Amino acid sequence: MSNQFEKTPLNQVKRYHTRGDYDRDTIYPIVDASLICHVGFVDHGRAIVIPTIHARQGDNILLHGSSKSRLMQLLAKGxxxxITVTHLDGLVLARSVFNHSMNYRSAVLYGSGVLIEDPDEKMEALRIFTEKLIPGRWDDARQPTPIESKATKIVRIPIDLGSAKVRTGxxxxxxxxxxxxxWAGVLPMRTVxxxxxxxxxxxxxxxxxxYLIDYAASLK
Amino acid sequence: MSNQFEKTPLNQVKRYHTRGDYDRDTIYPIVDASLICHVGFVDHGRAIVIPTIHARQGDNILLHGSSKSRLMQLLAKGxxxxITVTHLDGLVLARSVFNHSMNYRSAVLYGSGVLIEDPDEKMEALRIFTEKLIPGRWDDARQPTPIESKATKIVRIPIDLGSAKVRTGxxxxxxxxxxxxxWAGVLPMRTVxxxxxxxxxxxxxxxxxxYLIDYAASLK
Incomplete structure (x- = not known):
């Protein structure tokens, strides 16, 4: 089975199309390496872009938020x-202003929300969020009560389409x-x-x- | 004159509303401190979110791209x-999973595109982009030719509405x-x-x- 997303007018990388990639094996590591994503949705005809924590569970993105949040209410209704994730890896200094660029890895995913209502599935999603944010934390922290779980909306978004765009070198x-x-070259950037x-x-x-000492040391 | 943006249903911070701020003096430094933003727009009824370089010129956001890019064509037509900018400053480890959070500074801006056509205005915008990306670079690099300038679309987006959302501590x-x-506390994060x-x-x-040695040293 191909591991590629279908290429459609929605997800096709048009500018510098050779930088585009539709392979899940390229896209998912970019998604997983970021602690936050930017979610875009349409509300009253306008695009709204909100930063939020995400996690991936197979071919689904998990998002969570307050039961009262506009984004979560919209996604809960389908x-x-x-969902866009971007890593900046460096500034690319060309000799000409025109050819200046950035080294980056970005992924753009499309899908529609499905509310997770089953309490066990919800608890598993909370575990995935927590372990993605801080590996080892779930078993150490005080876990959610039923009331806390109820105050949190969690949706999964089956990834219908996706693409990555990467520049290196x-x-x-x-x-x-x-x-x-x-002088020409690259000024590397990273998060620590x-x-x-x-x-x-x-x-x-x-x-x-x-586990926290190890995690802190993993991005130095 | 107030330096606050009007608070409307579009830009009002609803969740954790005490973290919301409508003051340009709060919002603009958040916008300026980031090298990229995430731009959301509606295309065929769907929200699309694209990472791109931005600069601010007073109460305007400047964006640029290829004359052929979907985003630039849409913005050029008004x-x-x-436009959302996010900085992650740390992971907030509470004793309970439920109260885990992040320290962050984010800004969300709304406006409509205006194509910059005047060659001098366009050149000034390119100078602003370059100097924001790498202070000192404009006078050192080979500056754009008329043909290169023509291949680049630049739009300014007068900022109609804006808000910031900040968590610290x-x-x-x-x-x-x-x-x-x-154990509870904060794991700080920063870009270097x-x-x-x-x-x-x-x-x-x-x-x-x-200027590049100094710039590299400014984020260590």
């Missing part, structure tokens, strides 16, 4: 969403410009964690857990 | 956009949970630059410019 200048005395900062009200004698 | 747990033997990497085809004898 509303359509566009050195600048591409016009051939004549390579002779210019102008700092040192864990204890809550001022932390109970005496509670140490930073090992 | 299309509406939602320690977790907020249920009072009873503070007695639990669970690495060391400049020269283009393999860099002309011999061209050193990394001082």
């Amino acid at each position: 509303g359509e969403a566009c 050195a600048p591409g200048d016009d051939e004549a410009d390579y002779a210019l005395d102008i 964690f700092g040192e864990p900062e204890a809550d001022p009200r932390l109970k005496a004698g509670v140490d930073v857990p090992n | 299309g509406e956009a939602c 320690a977790p907020g747990d249920d009072e009873a949970d503070y007695a639990l033997d669970i 630059f690495g060391e400049p990497e020269a283009d393999p085809r860099l002309k011999a004898g061209v050193d990394v410019p001082n």
Whole structure:
């Protein structure tokens, strides 16, 4: 079975189409590597874009929020969403202003919401969110009560269409410009964690857990 | 004159409304501190969300792209956009799963595109983009030719409405949970630059410019 999404007018990468990729094996790692996504939806005829935490469960994106949130209410009724994830990996300094660029990995996904109502399925989704955000946290933290679970809406969005767009490497200048005395190259960018900062009200004698020390060290 | 955006159903922060802020003095620094934004627009009835470089010129957002890009064509015709900028500042580990959160600064702006056609205005916009991306670069790089300028569409989007949403500080747990033997606090996150990497085809004898060394050092 092909692991590629169908290419349609909706998800086709048009500009720099050679940077486009429709393979789940390319798209999903980009989605998973980001702690947040930007969700777009239509409300009263206008596009609204909201940053939110996401997780992936197979070919579904999980989103959660307050039962009262506009986005969650819309998705719970089957509303359509566009979910975009972007990583900036560097600034690309070409010799010409025109050829300046960025190195990036982005993924754009399309689908419609399905409300998760089964309490066990909901609890499993909360576990997936928590473990994606901070691996090891679910078993350590105080888990949700039925009342807390009820205050949270969770939707899954089966991914109907997706595409990735990736740029890597050195600048591409016009051939004549390579002779210019102008520095060219890449200024890399990345996201890092700092040192864990204890809550001022932390109970005496509670140490930073090992899973958090390891996680903080994973992005240095 | 008030520096606040009007609060309407479109831009009002509903969830955790105390985190909402409508002051340009709060919103604009959030917008300016990010190298990219996520732009939402409606195409054939669906919301599409695209990451792109932005710059601000007073009460306008500048966007640019290929003359052939779907987004730029739509905005050039006066299309509406939602422009969202998000910074992740940390993971907030509460004692309960339910109260986990993130520290973040986000801004959501609304407006409609106006095509910039005047060549001088266009060149000034390209200068603003370049200087925002890499301060000092405009005077060093080879500047756009008329043909390159023609291949680029630039729109300005007068900001009609805007809001910011910000969370800072320690977790907020249920009072009873503070007695639990669970570590709580914040894992800070930030974006950093690495060391400049020269283009393999860099002309011999061209050193990394001082403005780039300074810029790389500004996010360590």
